[in-house]
Amino acid sequence: MISISxxxxxxQTTVLGEFTLQDYREFEESVLYQSKFHGPVALLFDLHEMLSYTLDMALEELKFVxxxxxxxxxxxxxxxxxxxxWSAWLSRMFTDAEIGIFDDTNDAKAWLVQSSELNA
Known part of the structure; x- marks a missing residue:
C-alpha cells in the first residue's frame, strides 16, 4: 500500500507492506503531474514500513527513473x-537529483526543506 501527500x-510517499506495480504507477502519476505544473520535484520516500516489493515494480522503477x-x-x-x-545509490546513475539516505523521517524532512529554502 502507498500513501502520497x-x-x-x-x-511525501510512504510505503506500507508490499510495494506493488500499481502503487508505483500511482507514484509516477503524482510526480509527473507535480513536475508538469511546478518544475522539478523534491521527494521524501519513507520505506521504513515496506516489507517487500514486486519484481515488476522494481523494473518499472528503473524504467521510470x-x-x-x-x-x-x-x-x-x-x-x-x-x-x-544500495538501490537508491544505484538510481543515481540515472538522475542528476541529489539523493540522501536517512534513518529518521524528521532528518529527511529537514534536509528537503533546507534545499527548498536555499533555492528560494
Whole structure:
C-alpha cells in the first residue's frame, strides 16, 4: 500500500507492506503531474514500513527513473534496509537529483526543506 501527500516543499510517499506495480504507477502519476505544473520535484520516500516489493515494480522503477530522472531535484529516502540503500545509490546513475539516505523521517524532512529554502 502507498500513501502520497503533497507537502509545501516536497511530495511525501510512504510505503506500507508490499510495494506493488500499481502503487508505483500511482507514484509516477503524482510526480509527473507535480513536475508538469511546478518544475522539478523534491521527494521524501519513507520505506521504513515496506516489507517487500514486486519484481515488476522494481523494473518499472528503473524504467521510470531512466526516462524521468530530470523531474527530480532532491530525493530523501528513509530506510534502515541495506538493499534499499544500495538501490537508491544505484538510481543515481540515472538522475542528476541529489539523493540522501536517512534513518529518521524528521532528518529527511529537514534536509528537503533546507534545499527548498536555499533555492528560494
Amino acid at each position: 503533497q507537502e509545501s516543499d516536497y511530495i 531512466r526516462e524521468h530522472g530530470q523531474e527530480f531535484n532532491r530525493i530523501a529516502v528513509v530506510t534502515s534496509d541495506q538493499w534499499v540503500t
